[in-house]
Amino acid sequence: MKQYRKELWFEIKTRREFINITSEINICLDESGIKEGLLLCNAMHITASVFINDDENGLHQDFEVWLEGLAPEKPHSRYKHNSYEDNADAHLKRTIMGREVVVAVTKGKLDFGPWEQIFYGEFDGKRKKRVLVKIIGE
Amino acid sequence: MKQYRKELWFEIKTRREFINITSEINICLDESGIKEGLLLCNAMHITASVFINDDENGLHQDFEVWLEGLAPEKPHSRYKHNSYEDNADAHLKRTIMGREVVVAVTKGKLDFGPWEQIFYGEFDGKRKKRVLVKIIGE
Amino acid sequence: MKQYRKELWFEIKTRREFINITSEINICLDESGIKEGLLLCNAMHITASVFINDDENGLHQDFEVWLEGLAPEKPHSRYKHNSYEDNADAHLKRTIMGREVVVAVTKGKLDFGPWEQIFYGEFDGKRKKRVLVKIIGE
Numbered sequence: 001m002k003q004y005r006k007e008l009w010f011e012i013k014t015r016r017e018f019i020n021i022t023s024e025i026n027i028c029l030d031e032s033g034i035k036e037g038l039l040l041c042n043a044m045h046i047t048a049s050v051f052i053n054d055d056e057n058g059l060h061q062d063f064e065v066w067l068e069g070l071a072p073e074k075p076h077s078r079y080k081h082n083s084y085e086d087n088a089d090a091h092l093k094r095t096i097m098g099r100e101v102v103v104a105v106t107k108g109k110l111d112f113g114p115w116e117q118i119f120y121g122e123f124d125g126k127r128k129k130r131v132l133v134k135i136i137g138e
Numbered sequence: 139m140k141q142y143r144k145e146l147w148f149e150i151k152t153r154r155e156f157i158n159i160t161s162e163i164n165i166c167l168d169e170s171g172i173k174e175g176l177l178l179c180n181a182m183h184i185t186a187s188v189f190i191n192d193d194e195n196g197l198h199q200d201f202e203v204w205l206e207g208l209a210p211e212k213p214h215s216r217y218k219h220n221s222y223e224d225n226a227d228a229h230l231k232r233t234i235m236g237r238e239v240v241v242a243v244t245k246g247k248l249d250f251g252p253w254e255q256i257f258y259g260e261f262d263g264k265r266k267k268r269v270l271v272k273i274i275g276e
Numbered sequence: 277m278k279q280y281r282k283e284l285w286f287e288i289k290t291r292r293e294f295i296n297i298t299s300e301i302n303i304c305l306d307e308s309g310i311k312e313g314l315l316l317c318n319a320m321h322i323t324a325s326v327f328i329n330d331d332e333n334g335l336h337q338d339f340e341v342w343l344e345g346l347a348p349e350k351p352h353s354r355y356k357h358n359s360y361e362d363n364a365d366a367h368l369k370r371t372i373m374g375r376e377v378v379v380a381v382t383k384g385k386l387d388f389g390p391w392e393q394i395f396y397g398e399f400d401g402k403r404k405k406r407v408l409v410k411i412i413g414e
Contacts, residue, residue: 003413036139037141038176038178038272038274040379043389045389045390046328046391051233054184054219058219058226062217062229063230066209070346071342080334080337081330081334081338088334088338091330091335092338095373099328099374099377100377102240103180104180111272112182113181113183113270115183130389134380136274136412136413137139137274174279175412176314189371191371192357195356196355196358196359197364208346234371235371236374240378242316244281251321251322252321253321253322275277275279275412276277
């Protein structure tokens with residue numbers, strides 16, 4: 001069994017943003033030399049997500065509005081977590097969008113359908129944060 | 139390490155439906171010959187889900203009503219994604235229900251609790267769509 | 277390839293509760309002797325979750341209030357699933373929080389960011405229920 005590990009670092013300038021990281025994940029997979037196996041990609045922070053969806057700007061705006069409806073940022077005082085913090089909504093939004101994805105690796109490629117792309121979802125940015133890529137297989 | 143891959147195809151006649159695919163996944167696992175490992179099953183489309191829950195018709199009706207409440211289909215114009223499409227709600231519903239499941243394989247069986255069943259969740263049907271099954275182990 | 281399997285049992289005294297199970301998962305990982313691989317931890321019941329977030333009591337109270345807002349327990353009659361049951365809300369809450377987590381194992385440790393902790397989320401307690409830990413690697 002072969003294994004590969006890499007951290008991808010981000011410093012998003014705004015509180016919330018979605019970044020397509022598929023090309024960086026493809027580089028990881030090439031570096032690993034793994035042809036058949038499973039790839040795990042997860043946010044290492046609990047106010048961020050890794051998820052798979054469409055790279056379409058209108059949809060990303062819909063996600064922003066929708067998540068604000070389900071877990072509003074403000075008033076910060078609406079959340080008990082926010083006595084010393086202001087990011088409770090980010091924990092909730094990340095819960096909706098998910099911490100991680102597991103992707104099949106087949107013949108050395110991400111085994112994806114036609115529109116699948118991997119995104120980093122930042123919900124409490126303006127600081128350095130990390131994503132983990134772990135691949136096992138052979 | 140052994141590996142197995144199969145695509146399962148669906149053509150749902152309605153926009154939304156839940157299909158129990160556990161028996162098809164069991165056939166995949168038997169075909170693989172893998173006794174110990176991990177099984178990944180994911181929708182290959184970004185408007186569909188694979189999830190684990192109860193095979194109970196009342197609950198599935200509850201899911202339909204609940205998801206329509208959280209991410210209503212109409213009016214289509216409420217979503218920016220819907221300038222050329224009408225399926226933004228399907229992207230959101232799939233986000234709630236999840237893209238994938240990872241299941242332990244133990245002694246050649248899906249290592250499930252008493253009521254766990256695997257479902258394909260279609261949110262934008264009336265077309266051919268695929269689910270991927272990937273198993274690694276030995 | 278090495279593999280390890282263990283069931284963790286819980287009997288929560290209330291209907292809903294979050295339990296930090298990270299130390300028990302660490303014991304599993306030590307027992308497995310696996311240094312590099314993937315760890316799957318999933319609820320074996322469809323009204324419970326395993327998820328990763330922050331071990332902060334205020335946040336857990338926020339989760340409780342938020343989930344009750346998204347999928348209220350009562351009146352039980354609001355759900356079709358509740359003709360013989362009263363736990364439809366627990367199926368929905370578990371869907372939001374997730375069935376499973378997949379965690380990278382690196383150098384014999386859970387490969388976690390600074391605040392990541394694994395929780396068992398009970399949404400229909402007062403009975404014995406199980407979590408599965410499966411680890412593969414070498």
